Amino acid sequence: MTSRGVVRLLNTSRGGVLCLAGEVDSAAVASFVARYGREPARVAAIDAGSVTALSPSGVELLLDHLEVAARAGRPVALRRSPVVARLLTAAGAGVLARFAEG
Secondary structure: OOOOEEEEEEEEOOEEEEEEEEEEOHHHHHHHHHHHOOOOOOOOEEEEEEEEEEOHHHHHHHHHHHHHHHHHOOOOEEEEOHHHHHHHHHOOOHHHHHOOEO
16 A cells, blocks of 8 residues: 655754655554654654645554653644644644644
């Protein structure tokens, strides 16, 4: 199964960035997990601003990274597309209030 979405970790001078783009389906998430492992990475930002569709496993991946950062007291800039914002709100992601739009 080929995915039309991308999930990657980028290293920048400001820290790690979790990047999600396109139609992030279960295949894109599985590819990410195979490459980087199941444990949420330490990230300074999440860029989901160009996501056009997000599967339940994509929402879970995103929330896992946000929740780990929140528990550690680390600020994470979150750039989200309207699709992502709607899905996270629907998922009851109260943790979002702690993250800046980035």
